[in-house]
Amino acid sequence: MITDPGLFLNTVVAGLLLGGFYTAVALGLSIAFGQLDIVNIAHPAFIIIGSYFAYLFGSQYGFDPVLTGIAMTPVFFVLGIVVYRVYYASFERTGQESLSGLAFFFGLMFIIEVTLILIYGVDYRLVPAPYIGVNWKIGVVDVPLRMAIPFAVSMLMTIGLFFYLSKTFIGRAILAVSQDRQALQLMGADPVKIKQVAFGLALATASIAGALLIIIGPVEPSINREYIGRAFAIVVLGGMGSITGTVLAAFILGIAESFILTYASPSWAPAVAFGILLFTLAVRPSGILGRQS
Amino acid sequence: MRLGGFWGLMAAALVAGLAFATLTNNEYYFTAAYAILQALVMAIAWNILGGFTGYVNFGSAGFFALGAYATVALHKFLPSIGFAPPLVVYVLAGAVVCGLIGLATGYLTLRLRGVYFAIATLALAIVFQTFMNNWGYVGAAKGTSILTPDPPQFLWGYVSFSSYVKYLFVVMLLLALTAIVISRYIANSKFGRGLAAIRDDEVAAECMGVPTLRLKLISAAVMGALMGVAGAPYPFFATFVDPQSAFSLVIAVNSIAMPMIGGTAYWYGPVVGALLLGTAQEAISVTISSELNVFLVGVVLVACVILAPRGLVGFVNDMRAKAKGRG
């Protein structure tokens, strides 16, 4: 079976498409954790909120999930600012970050998951869209649109974010704030305001990632926990502080999972991310492209 | 708390519990009390690694589930070779199995810095769940049912129980009191001082001669064993075990929220937190709704972490110190 070139190629392509989607998932965490050192374990939970918004507008009004995801980004951006301000006032300012901050986000994750269960129950939810269920065939390779569209949207979002961070003043300030607070202050920018915008951006990506998630497959509230391992594995493997590293690592994880899915068994998929995470932390904690902290 | 006072309190709690068991037959009370005592053992377990040693662990409830699954597996295996052991055997098995797994996973994760350690433990719990989801012998994702046994008799029939739940309550009461005794003993021992040194400043501890890795591993093993002890009787209590319920997020958050609310630096912090939060949860479940109760745990945890990071006990101590300063 391993020698079947058609299957092999399909697995690789599936892995690439998956990796593209995983980029969207990890991007927000790459900003929050990789750049700002904020351990937002609740990030996947916010993504699930995004999924449920897509479900809500998709099932009630027939809105396309991608449109919902994009339309809701301002809401998520503001939410990010609010969450960051609470986090800053309670932890960052007093210097108690690590453990209490973790517990804070853990509690948030829990509240989000439970609230969603209260409202929607534990059943899987789908969103109807014309491209779900459509398969393109390029030669011997299957390209399901429900994977290809998220891949494309995710890549667009990543490129957009990349340009924003490297070309605009605020974007570059965000990259700078992780490295040198003082220089930033001397330049006349308020580090707290910059971090606030950064965190808002991070959550805004969750809106879109959530919409993409529910296109790829059905969603229920506890899925967020599966993605915690994946998101952190990607950010750590890619290297803290490097968006390019995150993208690279997302593809690596996507391909790894794809191979386990095809050649082993789907129920082992969650363990792949964990294995990668542990391995990276043991062997090269700074990741592929990370800065030495 | 001085030694005499402590043992007096333990004895009083034991007597009160046993009197309660003799005086009433209301199944609900024993069910509720069992749940609270189980949470207490888990809170104490978490606090050994999380509070005493300072390694906050988000996946420790996974050991509770492993203890439950150890019982499920043994309960299927032992009768097939002719054994029908009493509950205490399952509890011991849970302690040993989960203690060893705690040691092994500790070896994998305890070299990591605080934040990475916490994330690794969370992912670890998911891996355990994945294993259980795939293990057909214990029912995989569909789970297993366990028939409620007959309540046992001891001392030639002199000691008997009107229902199995009552028996479970007494067992869990004994386990809880044992856990409290162990926790207090650790807190006041050389081992406990070493753990506190690691928590306060790991580098300085190492330079003061504390073998930090070894102590952290022992701490993880004890945590695992106590969690396993809490989980071992669970299948007999719930009569149905599947990964979804055993690895439930509520159980996980409770075992963190209770010590944090009570105060992680003290051995009695988790006790305070478990009793308060546990009773509040039962009360809310009964009077309003069980979903609201679950939601409230999360809110209380977040509020506590923001407003009283050293827990209730820490808060009270701070107030006392301030008053003393003024007086």
Added chain:
Amino acid sequence: MAEHILSVKALTKRFGGFVALDSVDLQLGEGERLGLIGPNGSGKTTMINCISGALFSDQGTITFKGADITRLPAHRRTHRGIVRSFQIPRPFRTMTILQNLMVPMEYAAAQGGGDLETEARDILDIVGFRGRASENSGRLTQVDMRKLELARALAAKPQLLISDEAMAGLSSSEVDEILDILFKLNGRGVAVIMIEHIMRAVFRFSQRVVVLDAGRRIAEGTPAQIVKDPLVERAYLGV
């Protein structure tokens, strides 16, 4: 020739491309008082991190009391008698002063039993903390924290104490208090390596001084000799 209690040969440590220590030698006699000085970035802290075990060196050997300890973990070196105090004090903040002492006593010095408290109070007397045993260590003044650092080091029953800038930022009388404690220590037979920038303390205390600059050893001698050494002057003044 007297046996050296500590013998460091060709110690080298790199951080990426930066060479912090370049083949440095150091010998210390039993009960000797050695001053280790040099401008900022000369490698003094790296040196003592390697000796105490906080870092592992890349090349070279470290021998203590005749045994090779180059690859020994830090807590084992403490058991053998190498104890260091930290530049920025690192007390165990949730514990009392007494409990801070009990940790090294129980772990480094492997002491047990009832005489722990008496010994501890003895040490508290030496540093001037009489009657303050049950005070919480989290809220001490700067000089008190330095004293606690030394008290803790004492409690570990050292044969070699490395004092890392214990006097930085202290007033003149506070410097004398710390020096006093170090002299008392040395009087009990403990060898001391003192790293300091306060020259009058170094010269008053040291029998011998070693000077590092840019990771290399550039001078060694009595305080009187070092003061006159043109190499040392150049290192400090950058001329």
